[in-house]
Amino acid sequence: MTGAAKPARVAAPPSPPAWRRLVPGPAYAAVAALGVLVALNALFTPNFATASNLWNVLLQVSTVVLVAVGMTLVISTGGIDLSVGSVMAIAGAVAAVLLDRGMAVALPAALIGGTLVGVLNGALVAALRVQPIVVTLATLIAGRGLAQVISHEGELVTIDHPGFALLGRGHLGPIPYQALIALASVAAGVFLLRATPFGRYVLAAGGNPAAARLAGVPVQRTIVSVYAASAFLASVAGLIVASRLGASDAAKIGQNMELDAIAAVVVGGTALSGGRATVLGTVVGALIMQVIATSFNMLLVPYSWSLALKAAIILLAVYLQRPKRV
Amino acid sequence: MSTTSLPSVAGSRFTGARALGLLLRSGAVVALVAACIFGAMRYYAFATPENVVNVLRQNSMLGLVALGMTFVILTGGIDLSVGSLLAVAGVVAAMLSTHGSLPAIAGGLGTAMLLGIVNGVLIAKVRIQPFIVTLAMLIAARALALAATAEQSVTVSPDASALSWLGRGELGPVPLPVALLVLAYLIGWTMLRYTRFGRYLYAIGDSEDAARLMGLPVDRIVIATYALSGALAGLGGIVLAARLGAGQPVAGTGWELDAIAAVVVGGTLLTGGQGGAGSTLVGVLLLGVIFNLFNLEGTISPWWQWVLRGVFLLGVVIVQGRLQRRLTHE
């Protein structure tokens, strides 16, 4: 504490201007990158800048956004959730198996089933203090197996239920339902983080768990809730994918989703070390990744190139947003 | 001057902590022994030399990858790119095999090591988190392997006999991959315990700040560690390509998770600074034996195998978590 490198009295940073508070945290780089990507595509990719493609991009990005919002919460507590893909598969499988008993049974059962995995993750992380990456790696493996066991020993269960199909294929005007669901999850995420004690607790638990505990923050409960929320959102995403596919493909639904979601979160400016979170940044991150994927498909560029670009974007975004060394 | 004696509270706690630490690691050994006893009693084929050699050979490549992962995890980092680097090395070696074994092996190893160095530089110099750097490398290196081969497997030229020998040769009764594995772990163990480089890995994983202030060349060591991890993944890839007779751009998918699981099951902590090569070898063999038992049983559906693997990993981790907590609380 003696003679710190940053004498507070000498250099108190100026208060940020009002407009800066609208754009959360250090996500400018991501927003700028998204802008550049969209502008380039509008210029060079035929049919990119059309209304129908806008809905298309939103449609495709919505499941990633759902999962990534939950992932943002988890990461801002300093954790990580690798199990989201498997949770999606579990939710899809449960719904598919139970749909002939009606949506009122199938949907709640699927959501609860998926969320339970999150509760398990959270309990192990919070109570036993096992590292999140290991816990969720284990549930990733076991969950994928479980999803296949549930869907009649690995079969691809076809779903033929008009009501359920709406979830993934319905529209409100031109807006797909799933985009609305994703939007709702984003709004809920922003609201939770900004306006509720829970949001403060999440950031406090991620920023300094010991201090949070002494300040009366229910750290363990917060951590369990965060993993449960992540699993719940993943379950919703799993239901949407199953509905869109018209089948529960337990082996493939949500495969590698954890990496997509983590990429969206870090590109959006949430630090992996915890204590900082920006849900809107995550949305931007997810959009960046989606625009790359969509435009590369539209430009018919080989798969490997889009992988390489994704990698570069992740690095660049994180590099630009890295906290200044103190 | 007389020796000033400080209140000696530490002495009694110390042995307790040590015993627990030992148990932490020997937990995996106990599990391995138990799994082997179980296998030997249940399956006539388990305890045959043939099967033992099988298990060792099958796991030698993952073992090499996991050794590199151990080094990285000891520094408190993580390397998600190993599976992709393995594929790149295998593909490069296969492509160069028409020019002879030496260029093939050197090229494969060199490429993987170079990519490892890129990881290290981004982590140590540009100061981006290891998780993100290696996640990006996982994606980028896979892209490289796919692009370089036009998404097709590349045959290892039969002329590259030394290369093929690496994957299929035998030293007496010992297959060469196994010999390589043993050699690598011996060197790794010696390195970690008896060389400065090894001690520095522990130091950095324990406290990077402290290591820096004690004058260790932290950046150089971190870069060397990721280079080593890349090289070992590359060696794994070359052995695999030699064994299969082809370099596959999709080889090693998901191996980073298997390697992490092996390291963790062995008892090395992901927080860095504690663990070692020996425990990782135990972890690799433990997971390998479990797969072997699944196959010998032959009637467990693949999805139940997934469930069992996940639950097993969870169980080991929970037990270790409890032991670890007791260790830190005492």
Next chain:
Amino acid sequence: MRQLPPSRRAFVSRVMLVLVAAAVAGCARKDAGAYVVGFSQMESDNPWRLAETKSLRDEAGKRRIQLVVTDAQGQTAKQVSDVEDLIARHVDLILLAPREYQGLAPALQAAKAAKIPVILVDREAAGTPGVDYVTLLASNFVEQGRRAGEWLAAQTNGKANIVELSGTPGASVAADRAKGFRDAIAKYPDMKIVASQTGNFSRATAQGVMQNIVQSLGKQITAVYAHNDEMALGAIQALAAGGLKPGHDVRVLSIDGERAALEAIDRGELGATVESNPRFGPLAFDTIDKLRKGEKLPPKILITDRFFDRDNAKQFIAEAY
């Protein structure tokens, strides 16, 4: 171990006891004289593979032969290991569904050294029939692609803008089905592949990819060729969502012949699917019988693939997988 406190030692020994009991109770020692067949499946994450495994299991059950199945989870390296484990288990014969053409040589060598005959199922692997393996029960993937191409040419009078949804990058089936199709349409200058992107053999991926292609090419597209039914079904969803009527504006065709595909044909959404018959069970065990009787086997035995379109799809729905 010497450092273990007594309570822990007791715990460990109790665990050991339980393990021993479990092992003895379910002891899987080989019954003398029983014939055991090992089946190394390459992956189990799609209906086709599941149907193949099931067919073999059912047939083995019928003939009271013990079948031991391993799953390579899509990794050649693991498949080699699996075969080695089967050899260590001293099975009498190995059925091998290769992950790839390349890379299984060590497995075949090991089996040969152990004098265990190997029959390849559904795909070929590098080696010589009669030497490295007994015979190949083959699906002809190139032929499947060619039949698809010819059907499309006939339907469109040799004029089409085709979107190809290819299988997993690096998988040999994908390469074969791409090749056969290209060979077939090469004769028709007006048949053009306007886009070729990977759908990873997955419905979800294909759906997303197709959506993007529809955005970019729109009404130019007149045909979609998918390397398997799953991707075709995804593409159909995407086309409908993009305002193109599958079966009407765009002809969709694929390979495999799974039930959902036949239903789609019946609805008029899917044009046709070339069967890639997964039911190797009867053929495999007939072949094994012949081998045990000492009959001479041809190097390659082709399983017959049917062709499903509007005319016959409905009648096969019930029996499809």
Next chain:
Amino acid sequence: MTGAAPPALLRMEGITKTFGSARALDGVDLTLRRGEVHALVGENGAGKSTLVKIMTGAYHRDSGEMWLDGERVDFDTPAQAQAAGVCAVHQEIHLLTHRTVAENVYLGREPRRWGFVDWRRMNHETGALLAGLGLDIDPRAVVGTLNTARQQMVAIARGVSLGAKVLVLDEPTSSLSPREVTILYDLVRRLKAQSTAIVYISHRFDELYAICDRVTVLRDGRLVSSHDLASLDRLDLVCLMLGKSRDALRAGTTAFGEQRHAPAASLTAPQPPLLRTEAIARGSRLRGVSLEVAAGEIVGVAGLLGSGRTETARAIFGAAPSEQGAVYLGGRRLDPQSPDDAIAAGIGFVSEDRKAEGIIPELSIRENLTLAALPMLTRFGIVSRSRQVEIVERFMRRLGIKAASADQRIRELSGGNQQKVLLARWLCTEPRLLILDEPTRGIDIGAKGEIQALVNELAASGLGVLMISSELEELVEGSTRVVVLRDGRSVAVLQGDEISQQAIIHAMASERAPAAQDAAS
């Protein structure tokens, strides 16, 4: 400067260092002689740490010159500085906690045999080194299992074994008990006799006068002056540090003002005390502490390190609940099992470790300040922004928290301002009892005075305060009563005129002679 001064061992001239727009050091000179203990003092932000980091190669200077043994030197890394004989032992002891003592001492230059680390020799030589320094520490012990004092010794031993000519001790006694301090003094004198130059950074004047020969004073990144310490009295030194004239300072060193040993009015009334603990115990560190705090009273807790001071606070707050005994609040049995219980009952707790257990670094002042009060600010699950802002503004004004805005991240504030935010965190929950564990540790004199005055004011308004402090002046001048702990037990309660440094020291170390007396007088 007299012309007869011995030749300088290390000389720094015109050292300047800028971070961003902030000038941390501006043309600072420093001269170290062989075999001297040189105090480096200054308030927070004076530039002490920056100067030391430049000296030991952790930072690179922007301009200026440095000579060691008459030769110009230029250290790019700590390794270079160590090789040249300049070593630092930092305030947060930088050792590898999972590794053994020997490994730590020899890290970076392990003895080798045929290229491999020679463990036996390493352990043996470390043992010899420690014994030579008069320390009884097992070289094979894992550092994390040693207490702080021993870790400190290990860190110093490492410096010695590096053959340090210049050894920097940054706040070496901040976590040592008086007894351990004497061991440190022994060590320092021994090194001095071996003509090592020692730079000694401390906030504690007692120590400076007990051990140091000369002093260099820094203020706001500039050199104020260098003196022989003997020719400078305490008041002069404080004046130099604060940049104030001698007259402007009050007589006492703390800001508790008049000695308030008279019991608070409420205590004389026959009402039950606000807080009462009955022989609370937990594990081996806390073995029976009984104390009472009345409303409006400041009760000081004194004791050596390891006497159970912090454990007492944590037990009352429920952070590490007591296993035996009872905690009563307002006459009713509470026995909190978690901080939640204590907070709900109206207890606040400011931990001694501000960085690890106090601030949430990435959150703003506003969020940090209202963290504990959130349930009260929440309606229908939503935090009322307007009430939050109102509270934050009120407390920032009342406590004089200096910051650009309430939205500034707390980690950007000085230690004193951080401490005020943490105090405000509890004050806005309107507690009945406040537990302060080392409320003024590691903060500069100005802020220290403000906090002390504030605590006084709070108590006067009826709050009960339990104040743990290792600064005897603070306890003596601030407390209505002082509870003295020893070996996890409460051994004495001093009231009124009984309270004096002598009496406290005596109680802390009753059966032994008060070893630290020379340091504390």
